[in-house]
Amino acid sequence: MSMKKLKEALEAGEFTITAECGPPKGTDIAEMLEHAKHLLGKINAINVTDNQSAVVRIGSLPVCRLLSEMGHDPIFQLTCRDRNRLAIQSDLMGAHILGIRNVLCMTGDHVSAGDHKTAKPVYDLESVQLLQTVAALNGGHDLAGNEMKGATNLYQGAVVTPEANPLEPQMLKFEKKVKAGANFFQTQAIYDMDNFRRFMDRARKHKVKVLAGILLLKNAGMANFLNKFVPGITVPQELIDRLKAAGKEGALECGMDIAAEQVRTIKEQGIADGAHVMAIGLENKVPEILKRAGIA
Amino acid sequence: MIVSKAKERQDVINMLEGVKSVFLLGCSECASLCGTGSPEALAEMKESLEGIGKKVTGTFVAKTGCQVLGTKVELKANKDEVDAADAILVMSCGAGTQSMVEVFKDKKVYPANDTAFLGNMTRFQHFDERCSMCGECIIDKTGGICPVTTCPKGILNGPCGGTNNGFCEVSPDIECAWAKIYARMERTGELEKMRQIIPPKDYSKKMSPKVFVIEKKKEEK
Known part of the structure; x- marks a missing residue:
């Protein structure tokens, strides 16, 4: 089945599905490509993470290009942790000439979270300024105002945490990101649909597309871990109980059911413009989740 | 103020390898408030170095160690003690240490402290970084x-x-x-x-x- 690309799908008002690909540490990419192949024709676009969790891996950009050659519409995740404004702009232009058309602008997890804790974090820019940078390059000028020979044409997105506590400063930043040129948002994982609806009521006041972050729960232990250690993610007790009741054998199936129900609810009730399904290493399960959600 | 932390004593001792005699210089400003360049800190350092057989030719707490000319003038009274030392061990921030490098062109000068950050003292001897x-x-x-x-x-x-x-x-x-x-x-x-x-x-x-x-x-x- 041929799928519309990200921008096309969102602008057409179609319920849009994105998934995620995390490049490995090391040069053996066979498994990563195999997972990506499973997703062909099932999703509109695929995010490629940028040294996620500040752990060194293959760069996002070359993997974007490989997935593009495979037939995917890649979303180039770009963080400000590892590059100054020179490197950021040159990577953005590089993305354009490699045929990449989507970029997700993020500040990036701090190096203290990763596997090179003694590294110097850069943060010359941050997410809002990165969005402004993309807008400048799309307009044919670099950040210093110099004219470029050929502008970029990048559809720019950003992230938001609907369950952030406190929420108000997060919403203020959300508005800044819109003002800085974000066309679409992919949210941090959400589980409480009422909370998410309240967030969307506010997000809908802006002319941006929002894809709800759906994170596959593999078992109750993972849910407890998220609640305890990951800021901005809250898994309700009810879901944890369901995963527990499913037992060791059935937990993953149950997690897939939960993810599928979430996607279905968001689509059927028109809560958001799409879903960003994060399976963290189990990308091969995404097609089945979408099938259970009544998509594809 | 400039927050400084005393280096591990063993690191200071390693730094002074081959140095038989030292002159200790503290600072009455930030390093005194941090307890790294106060008269007490100098006395403790003197005792510690003498305990491993180093000679301490003299000690002095500069009024403002980063003030190059003022410190140079102050130290005139200690000229003989400084001259007698193989090295000056400075117990202040990196700026105070380099004041000594500038004043004593031919003398070895070593830092006893690590310079940490510009800090606010929010409780007694508790420093928070608010400005970089x-x-x-x-x-x-x-x-x-x-x-x-x-x-x-x-x-x-x-x-x-x-x-x-x-x-x-x-x-x-x-x-x-x-x-x-x-x-x-x-x-x-x-x-x-x-x-x-x-x-x-x-x-x-x-x-x-x-x-x-x-x-x-x-x-x-």
Whole structure:
């Protein structure tokens, strides 16, 4: 089945599905490509993470290009942790000439979270300024105002945490990101649909597309871990109980059911413009989740 | 003030390998408040070095160690003690240490402390970093709280996704700078200001080495 690309799908008002690909540490990419192949024709676009969790891996950009050659519409995740404004702009232009058309602008997890804790974090820019940078390059000028020979044409997105506590400063930043040129948002994982609806009521006041972050729960232990250690993610007790009741054998199936129900609810009730399904290493399960959600 | 921390004693001893006699110099300003260059700290260092067979030719606490000329004048009274020493061990910040490097051209000068940061003493001998001397103060836009310094990512436009019930994902000991900024600007009625996007910083203002000369006003000339 041929799928519309990200921008096309969102602008057409179609319920849009994105998934995620995390490049490995090391040069053996066979498994990563195999997972990506499973997703062909099932999703509109695929995010490629940028040294996620500040752990060194293959760069996002070359993997974007490989997935593009495979037939995917890649979303180039770009963080400000590892590059100054020179490197950021040159990577953005590089993305354009490699045929990449989507970029997700993020500040990036701090190096203290990763596997090179003694590294110097850069943060010359941050997410809002990165969005402004993309807008400048799309307009044919670099950040210093110099004219470029050929502008970029990048559809720019950003992230938001609907369950952030406190929420108000997060919403203020959300508005800044819109003002800085974000066309679409992919949210941090959400589980409480009422909370998410309240967030969307506010997000809908802006002319941006929002894809709800759906994170596959593999078992109750993972849910407890998220609640305890990951800021901005809250898994309700009810879901944890369901995963527990499913037992060791059935937990993953149950997690897939939960993810599928979430996607279905968001689509059927028109809560958001799409879903960003994060399976963290189990990308091969995404097609089945979408099938259970009544998509594809 | 400039916060300094005493180096591990063994590191100081290793530094002084081959040095038989030392002159100890402290500072009455920041290093005294930090307990790293006070008369007590010098006395303790003297005892410790003598305990391993070093000769301490003299000790002195400079009024303001980073003030090169003033310290040079002050030390005239200790000339013989300094001359008799193989090296000067400076118990102040890196600026005070380099004052000695400048004054005593042919003398070995070593640092006893690590210079940590520009700190506010918020409780007795408890220092918090609030300003990182970026050269371009923007805290009029951020409720008087510096995100360049107090947010580990130095984010200028609001909290990241790691904001965690008022704390930072980097460490549970760090308060989220942006949660604090928001709360304060709400109290001071400045939230509208927080909607403005703060542009990228001008890091040329932070480029080292810096020189600053206060120019005399015309009428004073």
